[in-house]
Every structure is written in structure tokens, then in C-alpha cells.
Amino acid sequence: MEIRVARMAALDGIPLSKFCTSVDLRHVFKKSGYDLPKSPTTITKIVLELCDNTKKTLINLLKEMKSKNERFTMTLDEWTSTRNKRYMNINIHNKDLPTKYKNLGLV
Structure with a gap:
């Protein structure tokens, strides 16, 4: 769910608050098996955590490549x-x- 929300916000320019207020978006996510939080603050927190995890994964990948002299x-x-x-x-x-x-x- 986090990746889909982040992609829709980043690529389509959908504000994070829309995921809380849009009946249609909430319905689509619910049909896909995801229950969206009702607070924009919670959604923002989820997206920022995903961002941090993605950065850490990339940093670890680069460190691994560097340690293997790739x-x-x-x-x-x-x-x-x-x-x-x-x-x-x-x-x-x-x-x-x-x-x-x-x-x-x-x-």
C-alpha cells in the first residue's frame, strides 16, 4: 500500500490529504485489500518511512558494491x-x- 500511495502522490501529483477525503480512492484501495488511514499525518508518516527505507536500501546496495570492488x-x-x-x-x-x-x- 505504501508504495502505491507514494507513487500516486509523486507521479500523479495527488495530495496526501486526498487519500483521506476521496471516497473513490478509498474505495479502490479497499477493493484491493488495503485499508487507508483516515489521517493525512499518518499517511505522510507512512510515505516518509518508505522514503527512509528506500534510501537505506540504496546506501547498503552501494556499500556492498563498493566492498566487492564492483x-x-x-x-x-x-x-x-x-x-x-x-x-x-x-x-x-x-x-x-x-x-x-x-x-x-x-x-
Whole structure:
């Protein structure tokens, strides 16, 4: 459930409070076997815990690769929005990663 809520919030721009107030979203999750919390604070906590766990998993993966002397490459991409905000995207590439690369997101 946590991953689905986080993806919908991040990719579709759905505010976390909508998961508490939208009858349709709550119904869809209930039909899928998930019982959403009714508090936006609880949903935020769940998403932030998922974020922390994902970061820790990635850090451990990189440490493991480094300890085995495996090679990986980092690529950076800078982007400036039309409102003159600057963003940087970071990717890690390695043939042994499940998708051959891992996107660390925009900063």
C-alpha cells in the first residue's frame, strides 16, 4: 500500500490529504485489500518511512558494491525550469542492478 500511495502522490501529483477525503480512492484501495488511514499525518508518516527505507536500501546496495570492488557509474543532469529554478538529476549505472540503472531523483 505504501508504495502505491507514494507513487500516486509523486507521479500523479495527488495530495496526501486526498487519500483521506476521496471516497473513490478509498474505495479502490479497499477493493484491493488495503485499508487507508483516515489521517493525512499518518499517511505522510507512512510515505516518509518508505522514503527512509528506500534510501537505506540504496546506501547498503552501494556499500556492498563498493566492498566487492564492483564498478558503477554516476551520471548527472542539470535542468533549469521556465521559472528559473535549477534541478539536478543523479543516476547510478551498473550491469547488476535490476534495471541496469537507479534514478536517485531530482534535487
